[in-house]
Amino acid sequence: MRRVLPSGLAFAFSSLLALVACSCLPELVTAAFEPGDLDPPGLVSWDVVEGGALVLRFDEAVGAAPADFAFEPGRVVASVETGHDGRTVTARPEGCFEPGAACSISGSVADASGNTVRFVLPFTGWNPRLPSLALNELLTEASTTHKDAFELLVLSDGNLAGLAVGSGKLSDPSFVWRLPAAEVKAGDYVSLHLKLSGTGVEADELGEDLARSGGLDAEPTARDLWYPYDDGALPGSNGVAWLRSSPTGPVLDAVFWCERTSASDTAYDGFGTAALRDAVSELFLAGAWLVAGEAPAPEDGVWSAAVTATRTLARRIDRADSDRREDWYVTVTSGESLGLPNLAPAHVP
DSSP, rough: OOOOHHHHHHHHHHHHHHHHOOOOOHHHHHHHTTTOOOOOOEEEEEEEOSOEEEEEEEEOOOOOOOOGGEEEEEEEEEEEETTTEEEEEEEEEESSOTTOOOOEEEEEEEEEEOOOOEEEEEEEEEOOOOOOOEEEEEEOOOHHHHHHHHHEEOOOOEEEETTTEEEEEEEEEEEEEOOOOEEEOOEEEEEEEOOOOSSSSOOOOOSSOTTTOOOOOOOOSSSSEEEOOOOOOEEEEEEEEEESTTTTTOEEEEEEEESTTTTTOGGGTTSHHHEEEEEHHHHTTTSOOSSSSSSSGGGGGOOOOOSSSSSSSEEOOOSOOSSGGGGEBOTTTTOOTTTTTTOOOOOOO
16 A cells, blocks of 8 residues: 655645755855965066156056055155056155155055055166266187276266166166266266276276276276276176166167177077076067067177177267167277267277
C-alpha cells in the first residue's frame, strides 16, 4: 500500500527541494574572493615648475591632501592640488627654496581603491634666471694631459644654479652633475672638468675672477668648474651627453656620438649595447635628438671613430642648432679648444 505524506509535511519537503535546486551559494562565495585593483599608483615623473611648485605625475588618478606631504629643508606645505584628470599632483611650498638648492619632498597618495604609495623625492630649488645654453665641445677620450670635459656656450645672461649635465639614460644616468650658482653672461664659455688631478690647484670659478683656477685645460678667459666625485666620465667613441634644467627637468640640449653602423653590430639594433640604444631612444622620445628615419639608428650619431684626447667633438659655428648629427664635427689633431671658440677645421680621415 502506498503511503502518502500529510499535506503540510509534503509542502515543506517540496519547498526544501526547490531551495536546494535554486541555491546560489557557490557564486556568492566565489564573488567574495574575486580580486579587485591591488596595484598602488605608479610615479611617472616629477619636477619643479615656474614659481617653485613641484609637479608629480602618476599613471592613474589619485587623491592627495596637504597633511600627507612635507618639504625638506623644512617649509610649510601651502597647498596640494590635483589636475583635471587626477593624475597630476601639484605641491606648493610656502615661500621659495634657494635657487639650485638640494631639496626633497616626502608624501603619499592613494587611488580610488585605497591603494597607497609613499615616496621621498629629491628636487632642485627653482631658478627663475636660467640662462640659455648650448653644449659646445666635448672631450671624451682622456689622456694624461687632457681629461674628460664638457664645454657650454652661454647664449643669454643668467645663473647656472641647479642646471644639470650628465651622460647615459635620462631615467638612469651613468652620472649627473648639478651645477652650482654662478652668474654668467651671453658669450661666456663654461668648462666643466670631470677629473681632478689631485694637485689642489683646481678651483671652482664662481665669482668674477676667471683666472683663479689652475689645472689641465683651464683657461683664464673661461669659467672653469670641477666635478668633485670619482664617477664622472664620458664614453669614448659611443655615447650621449645632455644638459637639463635640473637633474629631473626638461632636456635643454643633447648630443649623440657613435662609431658604429647598423651593419657593424647585429646586437641591439646595431648600437652594440642596450645601454646606448636605450639612452638614444630616450633622447629621441624627449625630442632632444632628431633622426633620419622613424626610429634612432647608429648612423644618426656624430661619426666619432677619429676622436682622441686632442680631437674633440665640437659644435659647428656656421649653422643653427638642429639637434642632428650635422651640427657637430671631430676637430683636427690638437684642435681641442675648451674655454675658447671652436675654430679648428674638421678632421679628415
